Amino acid sequence: xxxxxxxxxxxxxxxxxxxxxxxGEIARVLGLKDVRKVGYALHANKDGATPCHRVVNRxxxxxxxxxxxxVEEQRRRxxxxxxxxxxxxxxxxxxxxxxx
DNA sequence: AAAGTGACGCATT
DNA sequence: TAATGCGCCACTT
Numbered sequence: 001x002x003x004x005x006x007x008x009x010x011x012x013x014x015x016x017x018x019x020x021x022x023x024g025e026i027a028r029v030l031g032l033k034d035v036r037k038v039g040y041a042l043h044a045n046k047d048g049a050t051p052c053h054r055v056v057n058r059x060x061x062x063x064x065x066x067x068x069x070x071v072e073e074q075r076r077r078x079x080x081x082x083x084x085x086x087x088x089x090x091x092x093x094x095x096x097x098x099x100x
Numbered sequence: 101a102a103a104g105t106g107a108c109g110c111a112t113t
Numbered sequence: 114t115a116a117t118g119c120g121c122c123a124c125t126t
Binding site for chain 1: 106110
Binding site for chain 3: 003004005032033034035036037040041044059
């Protein structure tokens with residue numbers, strides 16, 4: 001298990017509870033030019049080892065094909081951490097997390 | 101080894 | 114805000 005996926009997982013694990021980040025942010029921090037690989041990586045990660053529910057797209061919208069148990073499960077996990085989810089979206093200006 | 105696949109982002113309409 | 118189209122590249126088969 002060595003590769004880009006692991007790098008992505010490592011970053012996702014750095015996200016603190018109650019915060020969310022975007023695919024683009026992760027791609028940017030890793031120096032990637034293609035954000036799709038980030039989503040691709042998380043899709044492959046059905047394992048609960050990574051808090052993938054804290055990753056949303058640029059609009060703060062939840063992934064339609066969340067691998068664990070769909071968007072409802074993702075929304076549930078976020079709300080349980082204190083993140084307000086409205087119409088499958090989160091307010092990035094308030095809950096968004098970013099690396100420097 | 102070549103082709104297929106895809107939790108997205110951005111510009112444009 | 115939503116809908117379309119294109120770019121871009123690691124991973125799987």
